[in-house]
């Protein structure tokens with residue numbers, strides 16, 4: 465240990481010792497001191513090694529626990545297995561938030577980006593030198609997971625319910641609410657509007673007006689089929705508000721009819737769902753529909 469010796473020469477140990485004893489004894493004392501000093505960093509070194517070893521062991525253990533579940537599988541497969549274990553459905557318009565753990569959405573974005581990059585490569589697009597498509601895979605992955613299909617991955621927005629203090633049971637219409645969705649068949653945009661009619665029960669809980677938009681957005685931010693989307697929304701509202709009746713009308717442009725296929729720019733799809741009183745009472749239905757026409 466030449467470095468320790470050099471530093472020891474500068475320490476007063478040898479000097480003090482040489483004053484009291486002979487030169488050779490002083491050297492022995494100095495040597496012992498060197499040994500003792502040398503042990504200190506050695507102990508620290510042992511500690512560091514032990515610490516690192518413990519850390520590595522903990523990391524390995526955590527990894528092993530994770531691997532028990534994923535064993536190096538893509539995150540999507542891990543999530544899919546959790547869903548299948550619960551025998552739940554995971555169609556394009558289903559919400560699977562309960563099967564996704566905190567921090568996993570970022571991992572899903574990375575996986576989608578990787579696979580989207582493969583799609584671009586299969587489309588024979590030179591993403592290396594074409595500056596426009598350089599980060600397209602990443603952008604598309606983020607757009608799918610965090611924006612346009614986000615309604616699949618995040619939990620239902622919380623709905624503040626108000627007691628129906630005035631015991632309202634008059635027809636209430638919310639809309640038009642702007643719809644942005646995508647068709648499950650082609651992942652082409654669906655842009656439209658929706659109107660919701662509610663006939664509350666005197667006992668019904670009421671939800672704030674903005675909540676109708678939030679809930680609608682949550683349902684629509686998934687690859688959808690218009691007919692199923694309106695039914696899903698009606699089911700949800702019935703469950704939340706327990707009204708006497710719910711009516712929904714959706715009117716939308718389907719880009720898979722305009723951008724591709726028949727390329728009919730004027731084709732629109734209008735759907736309606738009538739539940740409870742709206743189904744039984746033609747006058748109420750007429751009232752709801754006539755109010756929409758005025759908008």
Ligand SMILES: [Zn+2]
Nearest residue numbers: 647649650720
């Ligand atoms: Zn389509």
